[in-house]
Amino acid sequence: MWKRLVTLGLATALALCACAQSAGSPQRSGPVTLRIGVADLPPSGVPWSGVGAPGQYVWSSVFDALTVVGPDGAVRGALAESWTARDPRTWDFKLRPGVTFSNGERVDAAAVVQTIRFLLSPAGRAQFAAHVSNYAFLTGASELDPATVEVTSSQANPLVPNALSIVYIVPPRSFQAQGVAGFAAHPVGTGPFTVSRWGADGIVLEKRGAGSWRGSPRVDEVRFVPLRDPAARAQALQSGQVDVANGLDPDQLDGLRRQGMTVVNGARGAIMSLALITNRGGPLARPDVRQALNYAVDRDAMARNLYRGLSRGAVWPVQGVHGYSAGRAPIPHDPSRARQLLAAAGYPTGFSITAEVVVGQFPADAEIYQAMAADLKQVGVTVNLVTVDFATQWLPKFSGRARWAGDAFGLSWNAAPLMDGIRPFNFFGCQYAAQYSCDPVAQPMIDRVNDTFEPAARDAALRELLDYNMRNPPAILLVESRELWAARDTVHGLSVAAFNVPLEKVTATA
Amino acid sequence: MPVGDRGRLAAHVAGQLAYRAVQLVALLLAVSTLLFLLLRLSADPAVVLAGEGASPAQVRTVAHAYGLDQPLWRQYATFLGDALRLRFGDSPVHHVAALDLVLQRLPATLALAGAAMALNVVVAVALGVWLGFRPERAARRAAFVLVLAGQGVPAFVVGLVLIQVFAVTLRLLPSIGADRPASLVLPAVTLAWFLAPRVARVTAASVDAAMREAWVRTARAMGATSRELLWRHVLPNSLLGTLALLGVQFAFLLSGSLVIESLFAWPGLGQLLVDSVRTVDFPVVEAAVFVIAVLVFGASALVDVLLPAVDPRLRSRGA
Numbered sequence: 001m002w003k004r005l006v007t008l009g010l011a012t013a014l015a016l017c018a019c020a021q022s023a024g025s026p027q028r029s030g031p032v033t034l035r036i037g038v039a040d041l042p043p044s045g046v047p048w049s050g051v052g053a054p055g056q057y058v059w060s061s062v063f064d065a066l067t068v069v070g071p072d073g074a075v076r077g078a079l080a081e082s083w084t085a086r087d088p089r090t091w092d093f094k095l096r097p098g099v100t101f102s103n104g105e106r107v108d109a110a111a112v113v114q115t116i117r118f119l120l121s122p123a124g125r126a127q128f129a130a131h132v133s134n135y136a137f138l139t140g141a142s143e144l145d146p147a148t149v150e151v152t153s154s155q156a157n158p159l160v161p162n163a164l165s166i167v168y169i170v171p172p173r174s175f176q177a178q179g180v181a182g183f184a185a186h187p188v189g190t191g192p193f194t195v196s197r198w199g200a201d202g203i204v205l206e207k208r209g210a211g212s213w214r215g216s217p218r219v220d221e222v223r224f225v226p227l228r229d230p231a232a233r234a235q236a237l238q239s240g241q242v243d244v245a246n247g248l249d250p251d252q253l254d255g256l257r258r259q260g261m262t263v264v265n266g267a268r269g270a271i272m273s274l275a276l277i278t279n280r281g282g283p284l285a286r287p288d289v290r291q292a293l294n295y296a297v298d299r300d301a302m303a304r305n306l307y308r309g310l311s312r313g314a315v316w317p318v319q320g321v322h323g324y325s326a327g328r329a330p331i332p333h334d335p336s337r338a339r340q341l342l343a344a345a346g347y348p349t350g351f352s353i354t355a356e357v358v359v360g361q362f363p364a365d366a367e368i369y370q371a372m373a374a375d376l377k378q379v380g381v382t383v384n385l386v387t388v389d390f391a392t393q394w395l396p397k398f399s400g401r402a403r404w405a406g407d408a409f410g411l412s413w414n415a416a417p418l419m420d421g422i423r424p425f426n427f428f429g430c431q432y433a434a435q436y437s438c439d440p441v442a443q444p445m446i447d448r449v450n451d452t453f454e455p456a457a458r459d460a461a462l463r464e465l466l467d468y469n470m471r472n473p474p475a476i477l478l479v480e481s482r483e484l485w486a487a488r489d490t491v492h493g494l495s496v497a498a499f500n501v502p503l504e505k506v507t508a509t510a
Numbered sequence: 511m512p513v514g515d516r517g518r519l520a521a522h523v524a525g526q527l528a529y530r531a532v533q534l535v536a537l538l539l540a541v542s543t544l545l546f547l548l549l550r551l552s553a554d555p556a557v558v559l560a561g562e563g564a565s566p567a568q569v570r571t572v573a574h575a576y577g578l579d580q581p582l583w584r585q586y587a588t589f590l591g592d593a594l595r596l597r598f599g600d601s602p603v604h605h606v607a608a609l610d611l612v613l614q615r616l617p618a619t620l621a622l623a624g625a626a627m628a629l630n631v632v633v634a635v636a637l638g639v640w641l642g643f644r645p646e647r648a649a650r651r652a653a654f655v656l657v658l659a660g661q662g663v664p665a666f667v668v669g670l671v672l673i674q675v676f677a678v679t680l681r682l683l684p685s686i687g688a689d690r691p692a693s694l695v696l697p698a699v700t701l702a703w704f705l706a707p708r709v710a711r712v713t714a715a716s717v718d719a720a721m722r723e724a725w726v727r728t729a730r731a732m733g734a735t736s737r738e739l740l741w742r743h744v745l746p747n748s749l750l751g752t753l754a755l756l757g758v759q760f761a762f763l764l765s766g767s768l769v770i771e772s773l774f775a776w777p778g779l780g781q782l783l784v785d786s787v788r789t790v791d792f793p794v795v796e797a798a799v800f801v802i803a804v805l806v807f808g809a810s811a812l813v814d815v816l817l818p819a820v821d822p823r824l825r826s827r828g829a
Contacts, residue, residue: 037686043604044603044606122571122575126571126574127605129561129568130561130564131561133560136568181605184606200777201777225775226775226777227686227775228773229772232670239678239685241677391558392552392790395557396553396554396557399557399560400566401554401557
């Protein structure tokens with residue numbers, strides 16, 4: 001009996017060892033592969049299947065749009081070399097000459113027009129609704145000559161070049177031949193990498209043989225490995241199974257730094273906030289109470305302790321977003337002033353509010369909401385935090401399909417994809433379909449920014465709005481949200497800004 | 511096996527299969543209906559697909575495109591008609607056929623379930639027999655305590671510890687991906703760790719109970735050795751409960767293991783299903799649950815067929 005059991009045990013162990021042979025870190029010889037452990041893979045190879053993370057990490061290496069937003073928030077040329085506004089509703093984009101898709105098709109005005117027209121068609125608007133809603137003001141595109149595209153909008157809008165930075169251009173023949181479903185698995189673009197495999201267990205990009213207009217990548221291959229759990233991502237990095245990991249928690253980074261890893265602290269053009277529902281009356285309808293709540297919160301402590309110094313107290317807009325000013329400082333932590341304002345407003349003993357928040361979206365977000373609640377408690381305001389699911393609870397309420405259960409809700413002020421400071425104010429405006437906040441002083445300022453086309457005049461109007469907002473915020477501003485990545489010491493040149501990861505600039509040694 | 515027994519077994523199996531086929535159809539109908547209603551009532555897919563900040567007009571466009579503006583009964587009729595033809599539609603998130611997406615993940619789920627079950631059977635049954643054969647011995651009592659403790663450790667903790675030891679420190683095994691046979695080792699061991707204590711306990715209890723039976727004393731009195739006693743008499747009588755439990759565990763594994771897939775980047779059904787529920791990707795949820803229901807039913811039916819093959823008493827009862 002025992003001999004049998006021992007034999008059986010040994011056989012199992014041998015089978016496992018045999019399986020494990022040549023396991024561990026694969027030998028890195030030959031072509032240089034960059035392996036990136038990511039929290040999520042893009043849902044599809046069709047580059048309009050979402051905005052921002054996780055799609056843009058991959059799509060930005062395979063595709064190009066007419067424009068690209070740089071780390072400083074400025075719009076630069078990509079497939080378009082230059083552009084001009086013929087009138088406030090008509091833009092001409094001059095294409096970069098000699099650019100081809102990786103399948104050999106030429107990038108010309110017809111290709112650009114076909115992409116834009118598809119997205120603005122009923123089919124495009126339905127299938128890629130979350131994407132198209134970012135540039136719903138576009139009305140069409142037409143070919144002026146093979147190298148010039150005319151883009152029109154329904155209203156005078158200076159952000160047309162910004163919006164076009166997420167409209168990745170696809171090759172018309174390949175897209176038509178494959179259809180959306182075929183293209184989802186076999187995407188083709190103009191970027192420095194081509195897709196060699198798109199699967200549930202990972203995405204493999206290969207350096208484009210002929211190079212691209214963006215230059216030739218310094219690594220031969222990039223593998224995106226989906227690793228949902230942050231601890232597993234860190235362990236994969238430590239064990240050398242991946243070279244780069246994204247979406248790490250701030251408290252993981254100290255340990256990784258000690259092991260020689262490089263931390264990449266990228267901007268995502270967003271801040272965490274608690275949006276206050278101000279149009280139902282009660283204390284939150286009063287600007288002085290909202291100011292008091294902002295004075296009560298210690299943002300520096302959150303950034304220092306919960307973000308491990310990798311973020312800073314929220315100020316809108318953040319660096320890298322149009323409208324940013326270094327002179328605009330976060331609201332200071334001043335609990336005495338908060339108490340005075342509350343007392344003057346008739347709430348000397350404070351009050352209670354319920355806030356619906358989504359956690360797990362940003363680094364340390366659960367802890368930051370808890371810290372906010374603790375700070376507010378110090379001035380007599382009790383916050384009952386209720387965690388809700390984003391898709392089934394938060395989104396229907398934000399869209400006006402369901403009613404908020406509380407008095408406030410967690411909201412990311414996000415500039416992407418336009419990377420312009422005005423974006424969140426359109427959700428705080430009196431005209432938002434699911435209105436929850438309406439500041440009669442701020443609304444004319446919002447309208448002025450939206451209605452002004454001339455850049456200098458618009459910048460002045462934006463500045464006025466942004467300065468007013470920091471004095472009278474419709475939300476409790478918390479901390480800036482950051483993209484926290486880490487890379488092994490064999491990786492150089494990695495940068496992340498506004499969800500763009502220029503992988504063609506990254507070097508990796510075996 | 512005598513000819514009469516063989517005939518009875520065949521008749522029993524055929525009867526079971528026919529009965530199970532009817533059950534399967536009823537089950538799929540019930541599961542599909544329930545799922546359809548839950549998905550439509552729990553969230554509005556059009557709102558999710560239209561995205562943050564979409565105008566009411568944009569939400570209506572999406573709802574119209576996917577037929578979500580139709581009355582519920584009409585949506586259900588369309589869904590049922592399509593499901594009968596195994597057409598679950600395209601995923602509005604992934605933009606490919608929902609059933610294809612599910613079937614792509616199936617081999618990974620089956621491979622992990624099969625490996626974990628194999629390991630579970632080999633380790634847990636042997637351990638259970640050892641524990642139950644002479645449970646009064648001190649070493650076995652101590653081992654039993656360890657089994658109980660093992661059962662209390664969550665799978666994600668075991669997984670993280672195994673990764674730390676075998677992938678990070680020793681660098682013996684990979685902890686991510688599904689591209690090499692070695693990639694299967696850590697997820698399979700983690701899953702087996704989760705499953706084995708229960709099987710070991712049930713097997714030990716059955717062996718212990720069998721060892722107290724009068725026929726064991728009779729066999730001993732007639733000169734049977736310990737080995738004969740165990741292999742010929744005790745084990746066949748002790749495995750019924752174990753086999754039933756293994757069937758339940760295998761059925762559970764077929765629905766994918768979210769924690770394991772998440773830790774080890776294993777491209778199985780569990781993660782797909784959870785992601786699809788999160789994004790209200792209703793065609794994928796419906797296709798995945800449909801496939802899982804068929805698999806679970808198949809596993810359960812297989813156990814029902816196997817049990818009489820192991821124990822003749824069940825054949826005569828069933829005939």
